[in-house]
Amino acid sequence: MSTDFSALPPASLRRRASDVLRAAIVAGRLRPGDRLKEEELAAQLGVSRGPVREALRQLEHEGLVASLPYRATEVLGVSQEEIAEVLVPIRLTLEAFAFRKALPLLTEADLAELEALVGRMRAAGERGDPDRLAEDDVAFHELVIQRSGQPHCLQIWRSIEPRVRAYFRRDAPVHPRPDEIADEHDELVRALRARDEPRLMETLARHIRHYFGPEACRVTDGRPAVSRGHG
Numbered sequence: 001m002s003t004d005f006s007a008l009p010p011a012s013l014r015r016r017a018s019d020v021l022r023a024a025i026v027a028g029r030l031r032p033g034d035r036l037k038e039e040e041l042a043a044q045l046g047v048s049r050g051p052v053r054e055a056l057r058q059l060e061h062e063g064l065v066a067s068l069p070y071r072a073t074e075v076l077g078v079s080q081e082e083i084a085e086v087l088v089p090i091r092l093t094l095e096a097f098a099f100r101k102a103l104p105l106l107t108e109a110d111l112a113e114l115e116a117l118v119g120r121m122r123a124a125g126e127r128g129d130p131d132r133l134a135e136d137d138v139a140f141h142e143l144v145i146q147r148s149g150q151p152h153c154l155q156i157w158r159s160i161e162p163r164v165r166a167y168f169r170r171d172a173p174v175h176p177r178p179d180e181i182a183d184e185h186d187e188l189v190r191a192l193r194a195r196d197e198p199r200l201m202e203t204l205a206r207h208i209r210h211y212f213g214p215e216a217c218r219v220t221d222g223r224p225a226v227s228r229g230h231g
Helices: 010-026 038-045 049-061 080-102 108-126 130-147 151-174 180-194 197-216
Strands: 065-067 073-075
Touching: 010 038, 010 049, 010 130, 010 151, 038 049, 049 065, 080 130, 080 151, 080 197, 108 130, 108 180, 130 151, 130 180, 180 197
Parallel strands: none
Antiparallel strands: 065 073
């Protein structure tokens, strides 16, 4: 059965185009350096060029693509250097503050929802589904940040979330055990349940740095060391 996308309002068409392109970039189906041409994308998505143009602007705002003068838009990668020197330090500062603020505010329903996300991560890891694993990983951290009662933290998180999601998706398959990511989040839930702030802060910092292996987990002058072996 065919769908008449022309019947959708412009905002819906733009969101649909953004969602499809974002998912393709995060999943690696569109790779760093790929050129995105409005006319070709419009034909593939079954929409006019207007929603595609707006979608590409949105993705540029999210840091997933770059618009090149007189050329097509290009997909941006997430380098190991950017992760170690930009995204990880931002996450360490932002999430330490938000998790600490959320600690006394989380309800039993919140904790149960976090445990359910851990269960979904475990299932996704076991069946080899990195897309679902990344989605639930992001949802876990965003839920705690939402419950912190700090709207500025949520605003900052959402500005970096697309690139965080991209490196979650990129790095998930390198973990040696399928349940490793779920185990780390389970540790976070236990610390949150115990209202144990020192344990929570130590577990959170170790978890955020874990994506980079032993060498990159070193901290020099308060900053994570840069691993240049990937990306």
